[in-house]
Amino acid sequence: MNRKETTGQAIARSLVAHGVDTVFGIPGAHMYDFNDALYGAGDKLRFIHTRHEQGAGYMAYGYAKSTGRIGAYTVVPGPGVLNSGAALCTAYGANAPVLCITGNIMSHLIGRGRGQLHELPDQLATMRGIAKVAERINHQSEAGPVLSGVVCKMLSGRQGPGAIEAPWDVFGQSGPEVNLPVGASAPHPAVNADQVAAAVALISGARNPMIMVGGGAADAGAEIAALAELLQAPVTSHRSGKGIVADDHPHYLNFVAAYEYWKKVDVLIGIGSRLELQFMRWKWLPKGLKIIRIDIDPTEMVRLKPEVGIVADAEAGTQALIDALAGCRHEDRTSEFAELNKEARSRFSGVQPQLAYLDAIREVLPRDGFFVEEVSQMGFTARFAFPVYGPRQYVTCGYQDNLGFGFNTALGVKIANPDKAVISISGDGGFMFGVQELATAVQHKIAVIAIIFNNSAYGNVLRDQKQAYNGRYLGSDLTNPDFVALGKSFGVRSYRVTSPSELRIVIEKALSLDEPVLIEVPVEKGSEASPWPFIHPAPHVE
Structure with missing residues (x-):
């Protein structure tokens, strides 16, 4: 007599078969049967619950980007999917195999526009617009084939994110436990x-x-x-x-x-x-x-x-x-x-104070450590001024260049690489997009070193408004919390440093601790030299 399993259990079993060992996310009503299946998977699937759906998506992104393996996350449909959408956009732009597992309203109500909890007009179409592939599981018997098909498309050719949804009533649907297909990347094209x-x-x-x-x-x-x-x-x-x-x-x-x-x-x-x-x-x-x-x-x-x-x-x-x-x-x-x-280094040596701080980080970050950039004055400068010695060790958001990905992504990088040092750099603006995930770092003991360069501004916007719009500032000045006090309130060991040499000493200390650490570096507003002449150099004239 065949054993029975639910759709949720089949999905969980299929994730394990595809080499997934961690799922990030937030439980919710539509997902309860899948959430329970994750619980039932025991130590085969680690569940890292976050404080925002965007955090879950970005942690999955960090996991995928730093390893080349599938980074999986689960959120409720509708607003949960939309909240995590920025992470899917990032994964699409940076070719990372991120898998979103979500639900939908009851199967017989999809498309009826009745105003059900978390209903979107066409969620599947929405996900297909920001992922490489998205499919629906309509019945328990489809769980394995649909998931393996999505994984195959994610990993084949140019890699990218995928998404699967199942209606609320389908997750708990029971049927025979069968052998599950395992999707793999399609054969590489033969060299011509x-x-x-x-x-x-x-x-x-x-x-x-x-x-x-x-x-x-x-x-x-x-x-x-x-x-x-x-x-x-x-x-x-x-x-x-x-x-x-x-x-x-x-x-x-x-x-x-x-x-x-x-x-x-x-x-x-x-x-x-x-x-x-x-x-x-x-x-x-x-x-x-x-x-x-x-x-x-x-x-x-x-x-x-x-x-x-x-x-x-x-x-x-x-x-x-x-x-x-x-x-x-x-x-x-x-x-x-x-x-x-040597000549290039001499030319961009004036990009300060960014260069001095980046040099201090590089001096103490182990050769095989991970550096997670952020859209900030430090992040832009790092693209040409921070040496990297191995693939995937410099984790970037690719062409999306979206604020707020950095710290959340770094948490996923550390989960995937627990024995490697992980340093996240953020501006004050970007860090505040995901500040709530300090709680996730503490609860799950994720030992990321988060460095916040605080210039009390969206620095790039401030510079552009000063230079191109004659100082007509709009929305670029920021009022911030005391980041050290804030970090301590979460239970994070927190420091404030005011020089590159001081930063170096504190990072050395942080690397010896197996716990999350926050470091604030105050920077005078608007004081950073622009890195853009080196990223967008003036056209060459013969």
Whole structure:
């Protein structure tokens, strides 16, 4: 006689089968049968309950972004889904496999517009607009197949977030326990030998090639470094590509240095990158530039058409290039790259006080530690001034650039990497978006070091209103709490420091503690030097 299980239990069992070990979220009426199934899963599924749905989504994002594995969260339908929507947008923009599990109103009332609790006009359509894939489980027998299908689409090709919903009455529906299918990523496309040959022909005639890497190349660092060494070409990156080739590798160029080299580049090799830096930040192309792209997403070859497009996994595509170029020899150029990095560092050394504080953090953060940026003066500067030594160690929000993701995301990073140091940097404005999750950090003993740089403003807005709108300030000044007192009220060990040297000492102490720590750094309002001339440099004039 077959054992019986509910839809909720089947989903929980399927999550375990797909390698999920943690679910973030907030319980609620529509989800009770699923919540109970999570309880029944025991130590197979850890449940981290948060104080806001956005926090749950971002913690799942941090888990996924720092590991490459599925980060799962659960919220109630309607407002719960919408509250977590910013995290799904971030996961979509940064290609992270975040899975949202939610409910819906009673199945026979969906689409009737009766005004049921948490009803949306078309929740499934809403989720499909901000996720790579979203599906509904209509019956207990569909739980395993629907979940495995969603996971398969999330992990195949360009990764992205997925969502599943089940009506309120379906979660508790009982049926036979059956073997559950396990979704896996679809096979990677085969490398096209003709395209590789065309790429080799372009590279063979190049005098100054450059390699640009993005988040899609996170697992291809060794191959990319080998290609750079073979070609004596520099490698650079913007946000998600940081650390894929370590900053101290002799062929890595900080992107401020890379901009100078860009002036003479004749072949650009983009690997797992949208090439945002070159086409949206630098905004001009060297004369005669040829572009080669290696990307698993074929639509990238349409969005930004290259001379040669190799649709392939970054690791396989790069290795195919290496194999085809075997035997080529180039004069060592690493001293040239070192000089470019040195000159760039000298040029942006005036971005203060950000640089001094970032240097202090880097000095004490272990080489394999995680650094979670935030949309702030420190975060913007970190994109070019904070060295990173391994893939996924610099956690960014990608092109969404949304306030408030940082601290919440860092909690998910720490849950996924309990033995690694995790430092979160935020501005005062961004931190207040998720300040309630200090309670989550304390309750679940999540030992993140949260550093708040408090300039009592939305700093970028303040600067723009001063420079472009003649000081017509609107909504950019902020009145803040005493962050140290606030942290202590949550039970978080909290400090205030006023210099980079002091920050270094306090971080060293915090790293020795296995508990959450908050550090406030007061910064004079409007005093930060703008990092933007280095992110959006002036167009080159021949």
